[in-house]
Amino acid sequence: MPTDIRTQPGAPARSAGAAHHDSVSRAVGAVGLFGIALIHFIDVFDKFKETPYIGVLYVALIVGCLVAARRLILTGDSTAWLLAGGAKALTNTHLQAVDELITGWRGQGGVAVGGGGPGSRLVAAREHGRLTLRLRAV
Helix, strand or coil: CCEEEEEECCCCCCCHHHHHHHHHHHHHHHHHHHHHHHHHHHHHHHHHHHCHHHHHHHHHHHHHHHHHHHHHHHHHHHHHHHHHCCCCCCCHHHHHHHHHHHHCCCCCCCEEECCCCCCEEEEEEEECCEEEEEEEEC
């Protein structure tokens, strides 16, 4: 029998000030990463002419900054929510699958995330428009 652990939004329970501080911190981090990407984008064409291998490294840095900024903006709350609900050893595959439940839901089933105990697994699922985290027997 499934046991409700947490539902989102509202989990983990935080004060409005703490949630605002977290959002502002993630936004400032994302703006900083966009700035780094922009500075390198402006210089990347000259670097390709001077030393092509450094131009390639610039492109890798730009892409990395944009991916990290996206992660900060879109998944900060989901990661914290999963960890607060007892998830352990989260991988990028877990986070992308949970993100799909939020941003690209089309009726798919739940996502087993690391956690639970002997004889049970921790499953994130979308139920009645809310993201839930439940312990399910195996």
